[in-house]
Amino acid sequence: MSFRIMLYVWSLILLLPLWSHAQSPEDLMENGNLAYMEENFEEALERYSRIVRMGKESAPLYYNIGNAWYQKGSIGQAILYYERALRLNPSYEPARHNLRIARSSIISPVEEIPALFFQRWHDSFIALFSADRWAIMAIAGLFLMALCIAFYVISRYVWQKKLFFALAIIMLLMGITALYSANRQYHLRYEKVEVIVMDEMLHVRSAPAGSGTDLFVAYEGTKAEVINKIDNWLEVRFADGNIGWVNDDAVETI
Amino acid sequence: MIFDTAMLRYLLFMPLWLLLSGALALADDPSFTVSAPQRVAEGERFRVTWTLDARPDDFQAPSFNGFRRISGPSTSSSTSTQIINNQVTTTVSYSYTFVLEAAEEGTFTIPPARAVIDGREHASESASVEVTDGPATSAQPSQPRQEERGDTRPGPDDIFIRAEVSNSSPFQGEQIIISYKLYTRLSVQNYNIERLPAFQGMWTENITPSGQPSVTRELIGEDIYNVAEIRRMAVFPQRSGEISIEPMEVEMAVRIRAADSRRPGSPFDDFFGGSPFSRYQTITHRERSEPVILQVERLPAEGRPEDFTGLVGNFELRADLSPDNIDVNDAASLSVTLSGEGNLRMAELPEVSFPRHLDIFDPQVTDDIRVSSSGIKGSRQFEYVIIARSTGDFEIPALNLSYFDPGSRTYRTQEAGPFSLRVHGELLTGSDAPGRRSGRWQTEDIRYIHTGSVNWQSAGDLFYKSTRFFLLAALPLILLIVFLIIWKKHMQSNADIQGIRIKRARNAAIKRLKHAERMLRDNQREAFFEEIFKALWGYVSDRLEIPVSRLNKENVASAFASRHIPSDLADRFLEGLYECEYARFAPMGEERPMDITYEKALDTIVTLEKELRKNNTKR
Numbered sequence: 068m069s070f071r072i073m074l075y076v077w078s079l080i081l082l083l084p085l086w087s088h089a090q091s092p093e094d095l096m097e098n099g100n101l102a103y104m105e106e107n108f109e110e111a112l113e114r115y116s117r118i119v120r121m122g123k124e125s126a127p128l129y130y131n132i133g134n135a136w137y138q139k140g141s142i143g144q145a146i147l148y149y150e151r152a153l154r155l156n157p158s159y160e161p162a163r164h165n166l167r168i169a170r171s172s173i174i175s176p177v178e179e180i181p182a183l184f185f186q187r188w189h190d191s192f193i194a195l196f197s198a199d200r201w202a203i204m205a206i207a208g209l210f211l212m213a214l215c216i217a218f219y220v221i222s223r224y225v226w227q228k229k230l231f232f233a234l235a236i237i238m239l240l241m242g243i244t245a246l247y248s249a250n251r252q253y254h255l256r257y258e259k260v261e262v263i264v265m266d267e268m269l270h271v272r273s274a275p276a277g278s279g280t281d282l283f284v285a286y287e288g289t290k291a292e293v294i295n296k297i298d299n300w301l302e303v304r305f306a307d308g309n310i311g312w313v314n315d316d317a318v319e320t321i
Numbered sequence: 322m323i324f325d326t327a328m329l330r331y332l333l334f335m336p337l338w339l340l341l342s343g344a345l346a347l348a349d350d351p352s353f354t355v356s357a358p359q360r361v362a363e364g365e366r367f368r369v370t371w372t373l374d375a376r377p378d379d380f381q382a383p384s385f386n387g388f389r390r391i392s393g394p395s396t397s398s399s400t401s402t403q404i405i406n407n408q409v410t411t412t413v414s415y416s417y418t419f420v421l422e423a424a425e426e427g428t429f430t431i432p433p434a435r436a437v438i439d440g441r442e443h444a445s446e447s448a449s450v451e452v453t454d455g456p457a458t459s460a461q462p463s464q465p466r467q468e469e470r471g472d473t474r475p476g477p478d479d480i481f482i483r484a485e486v487s488n489s490s491p492f493q494g495e496q497i498i499i500s501y502k503l504y505t506r507l508s509v510q511n512y513n514i515e516r517l518p519a520f521q522g523m524w525t526e527n528i529t530p531s532g533q534p535s536v537t538r539e540l541i542g543e544d545i546y547n548v549a550e551i552r553r554m555a556v557f558p559q560r561s562g563e564i565s566i567e568p569m570e571v572e573m574a575v576r577i578r579a580a581d582s583r584r585p586g587s588p589f590d591d592f593f594g595g596s597p598f599s600r601y602q603t604i605t606h607r608e609r610s611e612p613v614i615l616q617v618e619r620l621p622a623e624g625r626p627e628d629f630t631g632l633v634g635n636f637e638l639r640a641d642l643s644p645d646n647i648d649v650n651d652a653a654s655l656s657v658t659l660s661g662e663g664n665l666r667m668a669e670l671p672e673v674s675f676p677r678h679l680d681i682f683d684p685q686v687t688d689d690i691r692v693s694s695s696g697i698k699g700s701r702q703f704e705y706v707i708i709a710r711s712t713g714d715f716e717i718p719a720l721n722l723s724y725f726d727p728g729s730r731t732y733r734t735q736e737a738g739p740f741s742l743r744v745h746g747e748l749l750t751g752s753d754a755p756g757r758r759s760g761r762w763q764t765e766d767i768r769y770i771h772t773g774s775v776n777w778q779s780a781g782d783l784f785y786k787s788t789r790f791f792l793l794a795a796l797p798l799i800l801l802i803v804f805l806i807i808w809k810k811h812m813q814s815n816a817d818i819q820g821i822r823i824k825r826a827r828n829a830a831i832k833r834l835k836h837a838e839r840m841l842r843d844n845q846r847e848a849f850f851e852e853i854f855k856a857l858w859g860y861v862s863d864r865l866e867i868p869v870s871r872l873n874k875e876n877v878a879s880a881f882a883s884r885h886i887p888s889d890l891a892d893r894f895l896e897g898l899y900e901c902e903y904a905r906f907a908p909m910g911e912e913r914p915m916d917i918t919y920e921k922a923l924d925t926i927v928t929l930e931k932e933l934r935k936n937n938t939k940r
Binding site: 092093096103119122123124125127130155161164168198199202203212216220221249250252253 | 766767768769770771772773774775776777778779780783784785786790793794796797798800801804805808
């Protein structure tokens with residue numbers, strides 16, 4: 068009998084740490100924020116990353132992680148997490164702001180080729196909402212369009228029919244726009260692979276091998292788009308249009 | 322005379338030395354120094370020189386009691402300009418030289434000389450000169466001299482090197498001074514340090530004064546030696562225990578009298594470099610010093626402060642924050658000065674924990690370390706530039722410097738601060754703020770973390786392109802199609818009901834009219850008009866879908882109008898109704914032709930039916 072009691076006690080003691088680990092993301096986020104407020108950034112990062120390991124994510128979480136890295140002085144990591152936050156929510160203004168500040172600390176940042184004005188409008192319009200939000204809006208548009216068609220059918224008078232016909236067309240256009248934007252966002256977030264340089268100074272090579280000639284140097288925190296992959300070598304294109312090969316140890320995928 | 326040529330050489334160099342030292346002297350008060358040999362032999366001639374670093378208006382030499390004045394004063398002046406840290410220092414030097422001869426044995430004092438500089442009278446120090454028995458007439462030397470021995474090699478007592486250590490049992494890291502001195506009774510023409518001692522396990526700094534070494538005279542036993550310090554080192558032992566410093570080797574050119582050329586010469590010949598007929602030869606001679614053994618003591622472990630970094634000596638820590646009241650984005654500077662005597666070059670910066678929101682630039686280090694014959698002393702200054710990025714009161718905690726004081730054999734800690742910095746003003750952001758000075762410092766800071774509630778989603782969990790999305794996207798179309806089907810069905814059945822109504826209306830009207838025709842034949846007036854009235858009313862009610870309860874003339878008129886029925890037809894219909902009512906309730910006698918009324922009602926219904934059909938197809 069006493070042996071059984073002992074067994075229970077022991078199993079409780081052994082299971083206790085597991086149980087305390089099984090905290091909810093909300094608790095962990097709260098704890099991380101507390102550690103951050105006490106300027107214990109190491110501890111804050113530990114708690115935040117536990118949420119990530121749980122498979123949960125959100126733009127504010129990545130944003131807070133970015134801030135903690137920034138306070139620790141790791142600009143590359145900070146930029147990586149701000150970018151991740153923006154992938155989840157492209158219209159997340161604080162992340163945008165902090166990313167800009169973190170970028171300004173990069174040594175000799177890559178000069179981006181300025182886009183044409185309508186390209187910028189197009190991009191910033193698409194960046195207004197995440198793919199999911201756009202998708203919901205597209206569905207809402209379709210619903211409204213169907214409703215307008217139904218009203219068009221029901222209505223007896225010519226002016227009512229004209230009004231609902233026009234509304235249905237507008238709703239259809241809205242739905243198509245939202246669907247297009249959702250598709251673009253989906254591409255930007257899931258299909259386009261981008262990396263952030265993590266090494267303080269990264270030599271970009273001309274071939275996917277250590278023997279390749281050094282083409283140019285990319286500094287910590289610089290963003291690049293992956294266009295090809297051979298083994299553990301990535302062919303990347305930087306914002307200034309330069310293309311070269313880097314080892315995937317030196318970069319981190321957003 | 323034995324010191325002949327060597328002495329003359331040094332005497333000739335002396336004014337130059339004095340000028341140089343005068344030039345180096347930095348003083349607000351004019352310096353007025355005297356230089357004379359400490360020890361001379363009887364009958365020897367020597368120089369006494371007074372040096373001033375300003376032009377004297379008047380110079381008065383003292384009386385030389387006990388000496389014979391051979392010549393003087395001879396005056397000379399020099400100007401030197403130095404540029405140190407962009408500061409131009411011009412030094413002038415005036416010297417008055419006398420050549421004296423020691424007349425008799427004993428110790429004599431040369432009294433102070435007087436000079437008037439800028440209207441003020443200044444006096445030099447007095448100088449004391451010991452006149453010994455003339456070497457020529459000295460008692461038996463401990464070792465025969467080279468000349469006396471008659472060989473061509475200098476003996477061990479003729480030339481030797483001594484290493485003098487200021488403290489042979491120092492602490493680890495304590496500064497000691499090792500001075501190598503060349504003692505000679507012969508004429509050394511030049512020397513060259515062949516091999517420097519290897520100072521293993523210690524950190525050294527050469528503090529030998531530059532230029533020709535100065536020469537002093539020392540009496541050892543019975544003999545006067547010319548002593549030149551050929552090397553002076555400041556040494557900081559880095560480890561404890563016994564440390565042996567290997568000897569130093571010096572090669573020199575010694576001028577000796579040739580062995581077979583000895584002949585009695587006059588003392589004057591000797592003094593002035595020997596008679597031209599005496600034969601001298603210059604030989605190369607090597608000499609090495611004795612090794613030096615140091616017993617280095619370990620620094621005591623007890624009472625060692627945590628922040629002790631190995632500083633040994635005497636130090637002072639000063640720190641100054643200026644200004645302590647600034648506007649935001651302005652700069653203040655915190656200068657930390659470490660001064661004293663000891664291994665200053667190894668001094669590290671005391672740790673400063675600055676509050677956040679202050680931008681700190683890497684400190685600028687300024688060394689003012691003077692190497693003098695007494696060792697290394699001076700100061701090292703660290704200057705931080707602080708840029709305040711937000712307003713408020715900031716506290717910079719106190720700085721600590723720990724060092725070991727070998728004199729009292731204890732550790733000491735110096736403290737400076739704390740400081741408080743008040744920052745006021747408005748925070749400027751964006752383009753208004755002063756630009757960044759280097760990549761690391763921003764005028765803006767990042768926004769604070771998100772602390773509110775969060776919508777969690779599982780990683781990779783996406784609505785777009787999910788099954789739910791496609792289902793939801795299809796849903797409105799499906800719903801629309803279903804609606805359209807239902808609507809069509811409803812419209813069809815609706816159309817059927819209307820058709821039935823129209824048919825029933827027509828049939829009812831026809832039945833009533835037929836009934837009315839029978840009444841007409843039977844001449845039943847009242848029943849006839851009632852039937853006509855009902856036929857009209859019933860037809861309109863059924864045909865125009867007006868419920869019986871809402872049946873009145875106004876509603877009928879508006880219903881006609883909304884169906885675009887010509888107004889004359891409506892008038893006719895209403896007239897028919899009126900006629901029937903009138904006929905039914907009119908007094909007897911005023912009879913109306915029933916057949917006309919019948920015709921009229923029939924005609925109205927038929928026309929109405931036509932009109933309504935016409936409108937229906939048009940709709």
